[in-house]
Structures are given as C-alpha cells and as structure tokens.
Amino acid sequence: MLDTYRSILAEIGKLSSAQSLLGWDQQTHMPTQGSAARADVLGKLARLEFELATSDELGRCIEDLERSSDLTDEEAASVRDIGRKYRRQKAIPPDVFEAFTVAQSKGQASWAAARANADFNRFRPNLVELVDFARQFADYYGYEDTPYDALLEPFEPGMTSRRLTEIIGPLKADLVPILKRLQIDGASPDISVLEGDFPIERQREMSRHVLELIGYDFESGALDDAPHPFTTEIAFGDVRITNRYEANDPVSGLFGALHEGGHALYGQGMTESQYRLGLSDGASFGIHESQSRLVENQIGHSRAFWQFFQPRAAQFLPQFAGADPEALYRAVNLVSPSMIRVEADEVTYNFHIMLRFELESALINGEIRVEDLPSLWNDAMTRTLGVTPDNDAEGVLQDVHWSMGAFGYFPSYMLGNLYAAQLMAVLRADRPDLDSEIAAGQFEPLVAWLRDKVHRFGGIYRAEDLMRRISGEGLNAQHFVAYIVGKYSDIYRL
Secondary structure: OHHHHHHHHHHHHHHHHHHHHHHHHHHHOOOHHHHHHHHHHHHHHHHHHHHHHOOHHHHHHHHHHHOOOOOOHHHHHHHHHHHHHHHHHHOOOHHHHHHHHHHHHHHHHHHHHHHHOOOHHHOHHHHHHHHHHHHHHHHHHOOOOOHHHHHHOOOOOOOOHHHHHHHHHHHHHHHHHHHHHHHHHOOOOOOHHHOOOOOHHHHHHHHHHHHHHHOOOHHHOOEEEOOOOOEEEEEOOEEEEEEOOEOOEOOHHHHHHHHHHHHHHHHHOOOHHHHHOOOOOOOOHHHHHHHHHHHHHHHOOOHHHHHHHHHHHHHHOHHHOOOOHHHHHHHHOOOOOOOOHHHOOOOOHHHHHHHHHHHHHHHHOOOOOHHHHHHHHHHHHHHHHOOOOOOOOOOOOOOOHHHHOOOOOOHHHHHHHHHHHHHHHHHHHHOOOHHHHHHOOOOHHHHHHHHHHOHHHOOOOOHHHHHHHHHOOOOOOHHHHHHHHHHHHHHOOO
8 A cells, every 4th residue: 555655646746846847937937928828737737636636546545554553754744644635635626626726826927917016906806716715625624613723724733723822912912012122222223234226136146155155955956036035846856946136125135045045955955755755845834934034034134144244245245345244233133113024024023924814814714805905904014013005015915825825824934933943042052152153154063953953854743743852842932032032132232
C-alpha cells in the first residue's frame, strides 16, 4: 500500500507543481490578455489534481496506512496530513472545486486591475463569488462553532476563532499602551537618511545581493517582480521569490527580499522526501511566517545587521555612503501607524492582522456584506490605527489573499510574529554571540540553527508540537511583548 500511496502522491505533486508554475507566471510575466485562457487551464489541472486527491484508491491507502505501525516519522506525518486533506476535499463535489479554481484565477486578475485603478467595484463581483465558495466549503467541511473555524484549519491545524480571540485580547492590551508611550514620550528617529529617489534597478540588485548573503540558493530559485511579493515552491529544487520596489523607499524592497528569503530558506531546507510526501508546506503557515518574520525583522531590522550592511547598501545606493549605521538602524525602526500591512513596523503590524481577522471572520460568518467592506475597512483602520486610507488600493484592495480565496490565512501572519520572537529567545540562548556574528556578516550559524531546529522537519510536527520541541512550551505571546518593549524602549530613549 505504501508504494501505491507514494505513487499517487507523485502524480498529485506533478499537477500541483504545474499549477504553481502557472500561478507564478500569472503574477510575473503573463500578458493581461492571457488571464481568461490561464483560468481555464488552471481549472482543468486543479480538477485533475482534485480527482486524484479524492480518489477511492487514495482513500483505501490512507485507511490501510493509518493502521500501520511500520511507518517512519515522515511517512506517518504524511498519512496524518494527507488523510486530513483527503477527508476535507472528499466532501467537495469535483465540479464545484473546478469552478472555484476558475473563480480564483479570474479573481486574481480582477483584483490586480481593481488595485491598479483603486476601484473596489471592479473586484466586488469576483469577491462575492469567492466568499460564496468559502461559505459552501465551510459547510462541506463541517465545524463546531463558526464557519470561519473550518477555513482556519488548512493554514493552522487545530486553531479556532475562540483561541485567536484569547491570544488577541491580551496581546492588544499589552501593545496599545506600548504604542501610546512611544508616540507620546519617545524620541522619534530621524528618517531623513531614507529620503530621496533610489533607482529601482539598483534596489533590485541590492535585494539579490542580500538574498545571496543569507544563503538563498539561486541555483534552486529565482527573483522576479510581482504586484504583491510572494514565495512559491514549484518543486524540490525550485523555490522562487518575487518582490516589489518603491523608488522613494530604499528599504521596502530590501525587507521584502529578506521576508520572502526567510520563506524560501525554509522551502530550500526541506528534503526531497518531504516534498514527495506532501510535507513541504511546513508545520503550519504560522511557522512558515515565523521564518520570514525572523529573517526580516529579528535580523534585518537589528542593530547588528546595519552595522554590517551599511557599506554594502552604499555600493548599490550611493546616498547611503556617508550614513551612520546607528542612524540607519533607528530610521528603519520608525514606529508610525500606516495604511499598508506589508510596510507596517513591528509594533503596529499585528494591529493590521487583528483588523483583518475581525472583518474576515464576520464576512464568512455572514455578519457583514462584501459591498460594505471598503467603508468598514476604513472605519476599522481609523479606530485601530488612527489612519484612514485615501483610496481602495491603500485600503481593502492592498492584499492579494481574498482574490485567491485564501480566507483564514491572515491570522498566520500574527502567529508568525509570535512564533518568531519565541524562536529568537531560544536562538539567543543557544548562540549568545549571535549579534557579533551578524555584525561580521556571518549568517551561516543562524541558517544552520534554523535548518537544525525548524527547516529539516518540514511538516513532520504540527506547530504546537514543534514549538514545545524547540522551546519547551507552546505558543507564548509574552516573548514577543518582551522583545518589543526591550528593543523600542532603547530606540525611542525611554
């Protein structure tokens, strides 16, 4: 049975790889007029994959292997996860799933056009359709409390709305006074060193350079432009990064590269066997996000990193030639509530996720309507962060996830921040000279630690189990709070 099981997964993997490649192309190089044909092709491939992934033969393999005591840890984890996915997907009629895949592809094209024109109404019909699919799927999957819980499961197995609320309440209670104290009593950093016009081509070269520094393997990857940065695992040996750049912001693209580089290091750090067994998504999307947030923030926004990187940045951006590394460090850590999630500082970032969780769960649970989202979004931004978007592109259209039908994804971003801080506490205990290593440009010890503690396990352990294995405890948001208080009290001279 194990050979048959592996054979079916190999065929599923080929179809999944083809879809990932076409999806990457759609976001990077595909001409706009190709979107309709691409949607049909993706729909067909998705249906073929779906039929294999819900086949009776695979079901028999899973049932047989679930009773086996002769499996390796990898094989047992694969049967656990594939079995969970199998039972969820088996509940969905193939025709419905194919229609959903077509709607996804059309939705992404529609979102891109709507965002470019800052016009939510161009995307609204597609979003209505995708929300309807999400609600249907929740009913197919089944749930104990709310429909939204059913949509959280594929991203964060075992997570529920109730548990998220238990995390968000205390975390928000801790972060709000910290933010107010920084704003009222803190000495705000001078950001003039980041002002000016910075050629995008040079920023692109700098991003490639920093990816090489942290160990991203370009023999097994690529760096391309996209409207919304993402990392995609096409297959073992092919983990690609996309990024975007702003001419008036020299570090947006840099931190985007570090963020996606963290994801990609995770993907490149897994074994071929894990790819073949369906374990290459990692422990959870939150754990995946912890890898990107750790590299982007805990490392890229650190004092040690800028002590090392300032002269290298100056090789690409001459404006940085005379910059003080300490001034750069303080400038890139400015705390200022902003419109755009991916450009938010560490203190306010989680507020963006809290806002999205509030709106997204209400949308799926039928408490609000799609047509009300722009105004509800703007009201929530004003209430939560004290800023109001000037247009839909700055507001409700800024993220690609809803156009992909990826409802339930956003909480993983917040969980990633919390996991990253907890991992970093252990890393610093294990490597007390970490800052000296980073300041000297020695990233190999950092990556080796992540490879040993996180990457090599892929999806063998679930998030809570992995965290207990590494840190001796489950998710503990106080590590993040302590990190924020310590770092920003120093930067803001409190």
